Amino acid sequence: xxxxxxxAGGEFxxxxxxxxxEQGKVSPWTTRxxxxxxxxxxxxxxxxxxxxxxxxxxxxxxxxxxx
Numbered sequence: 001x002x003x004x005x006x007x008a009g010g011e012f013x014x015x016x017x018x019x020x021x022e023q024g025k026v027s028p029w030t031t032r033x034x035x036x037x038x039x040x041x042x043x044x045x046x047x048x049x050x051x052x053x054x055x056x057x058x059x060x061x062x063x064x065x066x067x
Contacts, residue, residue: 011035012042 013022013034021042022032033049036042 012037012039014042014045016046 010023011025011034013025013027013032013036014020015022015027015032017027017031021039023039025032033045034042036045
């Protein structure tokens with residue numbers, strides 16, 4: 001379930017510099033990840049990026065090892 005902010009619509013961004021979720025384009029593009037449809041999705045942005053990077057790194061290792 002979303003928060004009341006989610007019901008109001010708009011976009012959510014994660015700011016990795018501050019570790020905060022922002023509604024709308026509050027920070028410069030260089031310090032925001034998104035947009036995300038909900039506050040919860042934005043809050044998970046860094047963890048999702050980390051998980052994807054780890055998967056891509058593992059895939060690269062397999063490719064370089066010929067497998």
